[in-house]
Amino acid sequence: MENIFKVHRDMxxxxxxxxxSTRRALDLTGLSGKSLKVLDIGCGPGMQTVELAKSIEGRITALDFHKKYLEELSGSAEREGIGERIETLEGSMFELEKYFKREEFDLIWSEGAIYIMGFERGLKDVKPFLKSGGYLAVTEITWLEDNPPKEIREFWDTNYPQMGTVKSNEDIAIENGYEVIDTFILPENSWWENYYNPLKERCEFFKREEPTNSDLMEFIKETELEMELFKKYSSSYNYVFYVMKKSN
Ligand code: SAM
Structure with missing residues (x-):
């Protein structure tokens, strides 16, 4: 964890x-411009939280267990003049019942973080906090083909064995009482522009500054491998946006 926070800092x-893509998913819910109560789970530094706040009326609670990210989010929300509509909450997504009332939210959002609970458990755990007919929008890393090449299959079997296909995730959503409104694959530049390119620079920085820190160098090697594999196999997997509606 320490190395993640160190290398991923200020991204x-x-x-x-x-x-x-955040706006596209919101438009699919039909909730743009409406007055809503929203929860953003695993918000990180909150690029998507700010974009959501600019696209709706109402209030967003942004939950993350890493305080530094919440401070970054508060800073950007203030700069955008929407600070009073975003409340940050330092806490765990595994303890939602500690912070929230049942059926409190019109919309629950989670980009790149539902995997922490696991897609199925995440869908189950957040549902009680959605109003009847409320919407859930998440991104989840997803196989785009049934038989991906061995090298990439083995990599993700080690790192995230629960990774499903669009079809298997849609089935999970339906089995757990959601209607799937739509899904779409994130564009390839959404991996590079705001994530892998800055991450590459951070890796180069630490390779220059701390070459003898063996734990850190090991973490950087794994990060670089992940980026290389994405370059090679981006047609086999990607993040997919799942836009769902609580149906019962
Ligand atoms: N949504 C952000 C984005 O797309 O940039 C962040 C995604 S990041 C991959 C996952 C986030 O989940 C991190 O900010 C991390 O601190 C947070 N996180 C990890 N475990 C958590 C937990 N148990 N409770 C709350 N947040 C957690």
Whole structure:
């Protein structure tokens, strides 16, 4: 964890994503411009939280367990003049019942973070906090083909064995009482622009500054491998936006 926070510090995002995709997913809910109560789970530095706040009326609670990211989010929300509509909450996504009332939210959002609970558990755990007919929008890393090449299959089987296909994730959503409104694949530049390019620069920085820190160098090697594999196999997997509606 220490190395993640060290290398990932001061990056615009902590996972793939872009403002255009955030707006596209929000438009699919039909909630743009409406007065809403929203929860953003695993908000990180909150690029998507700010974009959401600019696209709706109402209030967003941004939950993350890393205080530094919440401070970064508060800073950008203030700069955008929407600070009073975003409340940051330092806490764990595994303890939602500690902070929230049942059926409190019109919309629950989570970009690049539902995997921490696991897609299925995440969908189950957040549902009680959605109003009836409320919407859930998440991005989840997803296989785009049934039989990906061995090298990339083995990499993700080690790092995230629960990774599903669009179809298997849609089935999970339906089994757990959601209607799937739509899904779309994130554009490839949403991996590079706000995430992998700044991450590459951070890796180069630490390779120059701390070459004898073996734990850190090991972490950087794994990070660089992940980026190389994405370059090679981006047609086999990607983040997919799942826009869902609580149906029962
Ligand atoms: N949504 C942000 C984005 O797209 O840039 C951040 C995504 S990042 C991959 C995952 C986020 O989840 C990190 O900010 C991390 O601090 C947060 N996180 C990890 N475990 C958590 C937990 N148990 N409770 C709350 N937040 C957690």
């Amino acid at each position: 615009p995002r902590q996972g793939p994503g872009d403002n255009e």
